[in-house]
Amino acid sequence: MSNDMKILVTGVKGQLGYDCVRELTLRGYTNVKGIDIDDLDLTKEDDVKKYINEYKPDVVMHNAAWTAVDKAEENENKVYEVNALAPKYIAEACKEVNAKMVYISTDYVFNGLGDKPFNVDDPKEGLSVYGKTKAQGEDFVTSTIDKYFIVRISWVFGKNGNNFVKTMLKLANMGKNELNVVCDQIGSVTYTYDLSKLLCDMIETDKYGIYHATNEGYISWAEFAYEIFKQANKNVKVNPITTEEYLKLVPQQAKRPLNSRMSKDSLDKAGFKRLPDWKDALSRYLKELEEK
Secondary structure, eight states, X not given: OOTTOXXXXXXXXXXXXXXXXXXXXXXXXXXXXXXXXXXXXXTOHHXXXXXXXXXXXXEEEEOOOOOOHHHHTTOHHXXXXXXXXXXXXXXXHHHHHTOEEEEEEEGGGSOXXXXXXBOTTXXXXXXXXXXXXXXXXXXXXXXXXXXXXXXXXXXXXXXSSOOHHHHHHHHHHTTOOEEEEEOSXXXXXXXXXXXXXXXXXXXXXXXXXXXXXXXXXXXXXXXXXXXHHHHTXXXXXXXXXXXXXXXXXXXXXXXXXXXXXXXXXXXXXXXOOOEXXXXXXXXXXHHHHHHO
């Protein structure tokens, strides 16, 4: 592909949008435009279509989403606009200008039952407003255009924005020496720096379809917290507790999937490289945070 490909990146102020623009720039792409809510309200159909028709991108990397899972439960209509209708409008506009579309989705589209990794074509039975609206967003994309990459990720962390790693470090720095962390939700982390490289590899191909992309290895949140404190040399004791126990301590939560394992078969079949091991990703991320 030529480096003058025009690329529009939504959610540029978020963790992934930020890293996508950084990676594209490193690769020498000169026509990259990163936008956020101040630049364009993606829930306004006419504005979205006008913007994309005027800019005429070759690719839209759509990372923007409502990701506050608990708050989503009280704002169902708004979340539907952001997570389902916005991707629909973008997909329709992409079709009009013949652009490729990347849509970032989530493990939350599944019901989280069992202990086997979910395949890309397993039934979508999300447990929460967030999970259901992201699945609806996927359906709008797949029924509107052919040139799409739907990439499901989970447990995201990156330099820009808030995440579990930053929260754990903050609690340690505040002097917490003991924390209760859930041990029966199993999944994989996704370092946006690693993911952005894969997404940039994808848009340089026409290997369209649905993919799962997380760092390698399955862990619980408690194991993740333990490793964060170990690598960051923080003396914090992690008490593993069940989701049921956690809900007694912190009620009014959206339902979380217990099983967030996702199969990478479609990634392998298409010849894309899997993301590095999660401990390696965490170690590089902690270094990145220190440099910041």
